[in-house]
Amino acid sequence: IILCLTIFANVFKTVKPDGVQRKLVGEIIRRFERKGFKLVGMKLLQASEEQLRQHYWDLREKPFYNGLVKYMSSGPIVAMVWQGLDVVKTARKMLGETNPADSLPGTIRGDYCVEVGRNVIHGSDSVQSAQREISLWFKHDELFCWEECSEHWIY
Numbered sequence: 296i297i298l299c300l301t302i303f304a305n306v307f308k309t310v311k312p313d314g315v316q317r318k319l320v321g322e323i324i325r326r327f328e329r330k331g332f333k334l335v336g337m338k339l340l341q342a343s344e345e346q347l348r349q350h351y352w353d354l355r356e357k358p359f360y361n362g363l364v365k366y367m368s369s370g371p372i373v374a375m376v377w378q379g380l381d382v383v384k385t386a387r388k389m390l391g392e393t394n395p396a397d398s399l400p401g402t403i404r405g406d407y408c409v410e411v412g413r414n415v416i417h418g419s420d421s422v423q424s425a426q427r428e429i430s431l432w433f434k435h436d437e438l439f440c441w442e443e444c445s446e447h448w449i450y
C-alpha cells in the first residue's frame with residue numbers, strides 16, 4: 296500500500312486566468328486525459344488574494360510576488376487534481392519550463408504562451424507540495440475515487 300501511495304500520486308494543477316480567458320481549458324484537459332492520467336477533482340473559481348498568498352508563500356520574497364498574486368486573482372482559474380503513475384514528474388515535463396521561451400514545442404507552455412508572467416498553467420513541483428496545494432484548494436469530499444474502465448489498458 297505504501298508503494299502505491301508514493302508512486303501513484305495526485306498532482307494539483309491550475310489553468311491560470313490567461314489560460315481560461317484564452318479558451319485553453321479544454322486543450323489542457325485533453326492533453327492530460329490522452330496521456331492516461333485520471334481527473335479526480337476540478338472546479339472553476341475566483342481565487343482570493345489570501346489563498347494565493349498562501350499558495351505562493353515560498354515565493355514571498357521574490358520581486359514578482361505581488362504581481363503574481365494580482366495576475367492570479369485577475370479572473371477565474373480552473374483548479375484540478377490529476378492522479379496517476381509518476382504524475383507530478385511527468386506533468387512538469389508536459390507543462391514545460393517556467394519561462395515559455397525555454398519550453399520546447401510540444402509542451403503546454405512551449406505551444407501556447409510567450410511570457411513568464413502569463414504562462415497559462417501551474418503544476419505542483421513535488422509530491423509534498425501537491426499534497427499541500429490540494430488541501431489548500433480542495434475539501435476532502437470534492438475529490439473522487441472512481442473506477443476508470445480504460446485503466447487496465449494503461450497499467
Ligand code: RTP
Pocket residue numbers: 354359363392393394411412413414416417418419420
Ligand atoms: P508554477 O508554480 O506556476 O507552476 O510555476 P513554476 O513552478 O514553473 O515557477 P515558480 O518559480 O514557482 O514561479 C511561479 C510563477 O511565478 C511567475 N513568475 N514570474 N521573473 C518573473 O517575472 C517570474 N518568475 C516566475 C510565473 O507565473 C511562474 O509560473
